Amino acid sequence: MNAWSNIEVSSRDAEISGINRLEEALGKYPEHVLQIRELITRFEVCHFKYQQHFKNIKDSIRDLQPYTDPGQIGQNHIQQGENAWKNDKTGRSFMGQQYLWALHIWLIDNSFNKSSDLYNEELGREVTTWLGDKNPEKERLVKLLIARLTWNWKSLEELSQQSMEELSQHREKAGLEYQICRMDICHFAFPVHLINILQGIGRMSPVTEFEGCGTYNKSIRKYIGTEFSELHKWLISKYVATYDEHNDDELIRIWLYSCLAKTMKEQVGLTDPVPLPADN
Numbered sequence: 001m002n003a004w005s006n007i008e009v010s011s012r013d014a015e016i017s018g019i020n021r022l023e024e025a026l027g028k029y030p031e032h033v034l035q036i037r038e039l040i041t042r043f044e045v046c047h048f049k050y051q052q053h054f055k056n057i058k059d060s061i062r063d064l065q066p067y068t069d070p071g072q073i074g075q076n077h078i079q080q081g082e083n084a085w086k087n088d089k090t091g092r093s094f095m096g097q098q099y100l101w102a103l104h105i106w107l108i109d110n111s112f113n114k115s116s117d118l119y120n121e122e123l124g125r126e127v128t129t130w131l132g133d134k135n136p137e138k139e140r141l142v143k144l145l146i147a148r149l150t151w152n153w154k155s156l157e158e159l160s161q162q163s164m165e166e167l168s169q170h171r172e173k174a175g176l177e178y179q180i181c182r183m184d185i186c187h188f189a190f191p192v193h194l195i196n197i198l199q200g201i202g203r204m205s206p207v208t209e210f211e212g213c214g215t216y217n218k219s220i221r222k223y224i225g226t227e228f229s230e231l232h233k234w235l236i237s238k239y240v241a242t243y244d245e246h247n248d249d250e251l252i253r254i255w256l257y258s259c260l261a262k263t264m265k266e267q268v269g270l271t272d273p274v275p276l277p278a279d280n
Contacts, residue, residue, distance in 0.1 A: 002041075003037060003038075003040075003041050003259075004016060004041070004263075005041060006041055006042065006043060006044060006263060006267070007262070007263055007266035007267060008266070009266055015262055015273065015274045015276070016262065018274075018276040019255065019258045019259055019262055019274070019276070022251075022254065022255040022258060022276070022277075023255055025251070026248075026251060026252060026255060029252060032064070032065055032066055033064065033252055033256070035066040035069070035070055036057070036060045036061060036064070036065075036066050036256055037256065037259060038070040039053075039056065039057050039060060039066060039068060039070050040057055040256065040259050040260050040263055041263075042070060042073055043057060043260070043263055043267075044186075044213070044214075044267070045216050045220050045224055045264070045267045045268055046187050046188055046212075046213055046214060046215055046216060046220075047186050047187070047188070048090075048092070048186060048187065048188045048190070049186075050188075050220065051223065053068075054227065056068050057260060058260075061253055061256045061257060061260070062253075064249060064252065064253070075087070076088035076093050077093060077151070077185070077186070078093050078096045078097050078100060078149060078150055078185060079149075079150050079151035079152075082097055082100070082101075084097075085097050092185050092186065092190065093185065094118075095185070095190075095191060096149065096185035096190075098119070098120045098123050099123070099127065099149070099191070099194060100146060100149060100150070101119050101120075101124070102120075102123055102124040102126075102127035102128070103127065103142055103145065103146050104146070105124055105128075106127060106128055106131055106134075106142065107139060107142060107143070127198060129202075130195070130198040130199045130201075130202045131198060131201055131202045132202040137204070138201055138202075138204070140159060141176060141177070141180060141201050142201060143155070143159055144156065144159040144160065144177065144180050144181070145180045145183060145197065145198075145201070147159060148180055148181055148183050148184070149183060149184065149185065156181065160177060160181070161177060175205075175206035176197070176200055176201060176204070176205070176206050176207075179197055179200070179206055179207055179210050179212055180197060180201075182210075182212030182213040182214060182215075183197060183212055183213070184212075184213050187211070187212060187213060187215075188217070188220070189211040189212075189215075192211070193207075193210075193211040193212055196209075196210075196211075197212075214267075216267070216268050220268065221268045221269075224264050224267070224268045224270075225268065225270060227264065228261060228264045228265060228270055228272070229272075231257055231260065231261045231264070232261065232272060232274075232275060234257065235254065235257060235258060235261065235274070235275040236275050238250070238254055239275060239276075239277050258274055258275075258276070261274045261275075262274045
């Protein structure tokens with residue numbers, strides 16, 4: 001996994017280069033530190049539990065012990081199969097699975113077993129109404145949506161008419177396809193954003209007020225902005241003293257907090273720079 005895969009920046013970004021030099025100066029570091037770095041890579045402000053995730057990361061950096069096993073993230077997501085929801089206490093996976101069942105039925109997927117008493121017939125009728133009559137392009141888009149919701153990247157690539165990079169670069173022209181590729185049940189606006197997409201597929205037109213992966217609202221931006229300011233002050237305080245005077249643990253914390261601050265900044269479009277040592 002690319003350590004910076006959850007933000008969109010140029011490989012020549014000056015702050016990324018500076019933070020990477022902080023990492024290089026550390027040399028080797030323990031596995032548990034690598035796990036904390038992975039937690040930062042997995043952080044998304046659009047996640048409905050972003051505040052809890054942010055707290056876990058800050059606590060992990062403070063104690064230099066991961067509060068969450070990054071390898072266990074997503075174990076209850078519908079990508080893990082139609083029984084994954086059984087261990088999910090939030091109810092999101094079960095709701096997401098209901099939409100998947102309904103989408104499969106609309107496609108008349110013979111591999112789908114409709115015998116489950118858990119299937120929501122009313123939701124199924126709503127999905128059918130939103131999608132409307134079938135045509136080849138609608139069927140492709142629904143299959144693309146199923147692939148995205150289940151994290152089936154191979155099928156997503158096969159069904160997409162453009163690469164993910166092209167979709168990101170030409171969002172307006174890509175329309176529905178780009179929006180579908182930004183769907184997930186863990187988004188703060190689920191299921192509303194998914195319903196909007198289903199209605200968009202039915203109309204064969206993009207959603208006008210799109211909310212999907214990578215988006216945020218005013219409340220999220222305010223929270224992240226406040227927390228970024230606190231990290232900014234902490235990092236500045238560390239550079240008042242000579243950088244080389246810090247012990248190894250503190251140098252690791254400086255690097256990790258810098259990674260977190262850069263991630264926060266890019267995900268909500270903050271403009272303040274991430275503090276770096278003067279000689280970096």
